[in-house]
Amino acid sequence: MKLKFLLLTLSICLFSVGQITAQTTNFRNFNWGVSKARVKSEETAKIVLEKARLMHYESVFAGYNATIVYKFTVEHQLMKGQYILKNPLAGSKEYFHEFTFLENLLSEKYGEKTKTLVKF
Numbered sequence: 001m002k003l004k005f006l007l008l009t010l011s012i013c014l015f016s017v018g019q020i021t022a023q024t025t026n027f028r029n030f031n032w033g034v035s036k037a038r039v040k041s042e043e044t045a046k047i048v049l050e051k052a053r054l055m056h057y058e059s060v061f062a063g064y065n066a067t068i069v070y071k072f073t074v075e076h077q078l079m080k081g082q083y084i085l086k087n088p089l090a091g092s093k094e095y096f097h098e099f100t101f102l103e104n105l106l107s108e109k110y111g112e113k114t115k116t117l118v119k120f
Helices: 002-022 036-042 092-110
Strands: 046-051 054-061 064-072 078-085
Touching (some): 036 054, 036 064
Antiparallel strands (some): 046 054
């Protein structure tokens, strides 16, 4: 009985480790909690702003000119990532269509959203 319990426990642990290592990154190529120095050394986009707890990069995301924003804790660990899209759109129908397209694209890449914030 103890051997079956030990084997079951070991199997669950190995499965859990496999699930953890199989996860994708949280934002772009980084996981939450990585150092600011690592983001700075590994991000391939062009850096345009750097402050103590903030870095901005210029790039293209899904065909849009974009600012990539990284925000860090006071310990210089990554806590938030954001895309700010710059291409102007013609009207509200176009905004809705593109919002839906981008929402689906991000959900496929990062998983289901926990919050939506739309600013016009």
